[in-house]
Amino acid sequence: xxxxxxxxxxxxxxxxxxxxxxxxxxxxxxxxxxxxxxxxxxxxxxxxxxxxxxxxxxxxxxxxxxxxxxxxxxxxxxxxxxxxxxxxxxxxxxxxxxxxxxxxxxxxxxxxxxxxxxxxxxxxxxxxxxxxxxxxxxxxxxxxxxxxxxxxxxxxxxxxxxxxxxxxxxxxxxxxxxxxxxxxxxxxxxxxxxxxxxxxxxxxxxxxxxxxxxxxxxxxxxxxxxxxxxxxxxxxxxxx
Numbered sequence: 001x002x003x004x005x006x007x008x009x010x011x012x013x014x015x016x017x018x019x020x021x022x023x024x025x026x027x028x029x030x031x032x033x034x035x036x037x038x039x040x041x042x043x044x045x046x047x048x049x050x051x052x053x054x055x056x057x058x059x060x061x062x063x064x065x066x067x068x069x070x071x072x073x074x075x076x077x078x079x080x081x082x083x084x085x086x087x088x089x090x091x092x093x094x095x096x097x098x099x100x101x102x103x104x105x106x107x108x109x110x111x112x113x114x115x116x117x118x119x120x121x122x123x124x125x126x127x128x129x130x131x132x133x134x135x136x137x138x139x140x141x142x143x144x145x146x147x148x149x150x151x152x153x154x155x156x157x158x159x160x161x162x163x164x165x166x167x168x169x170x171x172x173x174x175x176x177x178x179x180x181x182x183x184x185x186x187x188x189x190x191x192x193x194x195x196x197x198x199x200x201x202x203x204x205x206x207x208x209x210x211x212x213x214x215x216x217x218x219x220x221x222x223x224x225x226x227x228x229x230x231x232x233x234x235x236x237x238x239x240x
Contacts, residue, residue, distance in 0.1 A: 093236065094119055096150045104143070117238050119157075121147070122217070125165075125188070125230040132174045134187035136195060144192065147234065148199040154236060158205045159196070162233040163189035166226035167213040186210030192232055205239075 094114045104110040104127065111122045128140030136144065151159065163185030170178050178184040189208040197203045218225035 093150060093154055097121060097147070100146050100150060119236040121234045122228075123232045123234065124227060125232065126227075128192070128232055129188060132170075132178075132184075134178070134184060134191055136191055141195065144195055145199065148196060148201065151196070151201055151236075156239060157236040158207065158239055159201065160207045160209060160233075160235045160237060161189045161193045161196070162215075162235060163187075163208070163210045163212075164215060164217075164229060164231045164233065165213050166229045167216070167220045168226065181212035182210055185212045188232060192234075 091114065094112065097112050097119075098105065101110045101112065101121075104123075105112065109124050109127050113120050123143070127143055128136050130137055165181040165185050167181075170180060170184060178187065186208070189210055193206050193208040197206060213220070213229070216225075216229045217231075218228035220226050220229060
């Protein structure tokens with residue numbers, strides 16, 4: 001009887017132990033499952049975070065590009081505004097010269113044109129110089145004085161004085177002073193530049209250039225064409 005009781009107690013104890021093991025194993029498996037789920041969630045969140053980080057990086061790059069485009073656009077608009085202002089000023093100078101020189105323009109002695117901020121006034125040589133001479137004559141100085149009064153107000157341009165001739169070679173005694181048309185056109189351009197300086201034009205914006213016969217604006221085979229080619233060009237150019 002005692003033996004049977006001991007067997008029963010042992011079986012009961014074993015059953016309880018097995019039951020406890022099963023409960024522990026169930027809890028363990030549940031924890032493992034929860035851990036796996038958390039691991040998967042973390043991996044998913046890390047993937048999402050990586051994707052969001054890449055999006056933020058991409059958006060940051062796009063913002064930087066937009067900021068650069070904005071800066072370039074602002075700079076372009078600023079340049080356009082300045083160019084417009086320069087053109088308006090040049091146009092004002094152009095209108096003043098047209099008004100001041102209307103008599104000479106009507107007589108074909110002066111032509112004035114303006115293109116893309118460049119203003120050119122061509123003055124035929126006979127207004128400024130005696131034949132074969134480089135010294136500006138009295139009547140020529142009076143013409144230049146009228147021009148100076150307008151150019152004094154121009155502060156944002158360079159002024160280039162160009163000497164031009166026809167293609168007739170220098171001959172006779174004059175050739176000893178001016179061997180070619182280069183020398184004659186250079187002397188005339190320099191003398192006009194010096195006079196403008198003496199009348200108050202800033203010499204830092206002045207330059208003198210000699211083209212001789214090599215930039216004609218008319219046909220050198222006719223007297224009329226040669227007369228047009230013998231000229232001084234006063235050119236207003238935007239400063240660099």
